[in-house]
Amino acid sequence: MTELDKENIISKLKDNIMNINFTKRDGSTRRMKATLREDLIPQATKADPLSQKKIRNISPEVQPVWDIDNAGWRSFRWDSLIGANNVTGS
Numbered sequence: 001m002t003e004l005d006k007e008n009i010i011s012k013l014k015d016n017i018m019n020i021n022f023t024k025r026d027g028s029t030r031r032m033k034a035t036l037r038e039d040l041i042p043q044a045t046k047a048d049p050l051s052q053k054k055i056r057n058i059s060p061e062v063q064p065v066w067d068i069d070n071a072g073w074r075s076f077r078w079d080s081l082i083g084a085n086n087v088t089g090s
Helices: 003-015
Strands: 016-024 029-035 064-065 071-077 081-086
Touching: 003 016, 003 081, 016 064, 016 071, 029 071
Parallel strands: none
Antiparallel strands: 016 029, 016 081, 029 064, 064 071
16 A cells, blocks of 8 residues: 555545444454544543544554544554445445
8 A cells, every 4th residue: 555545545534434444463354434533533631542643643554543433542554454435424
């Protein structure tokens, strides 16, 4: 995956809710509704250090996202990404 592809997906995540499909470390496939829309993710707090951007952006190989269905931060590895597309109606 090129840096341009990554930037394109991140840009879409900032504006939309997207279906992210990836392979987990155990080999199973996971699909999640994810976003980086500021109006849908919680404000950063000291009580929740994972919500702080400086902590969330540690590794360029891993992309943190807000999981809509589980209401929490999750991440996927770029090299495990199968596909990403907009959720209808988002």
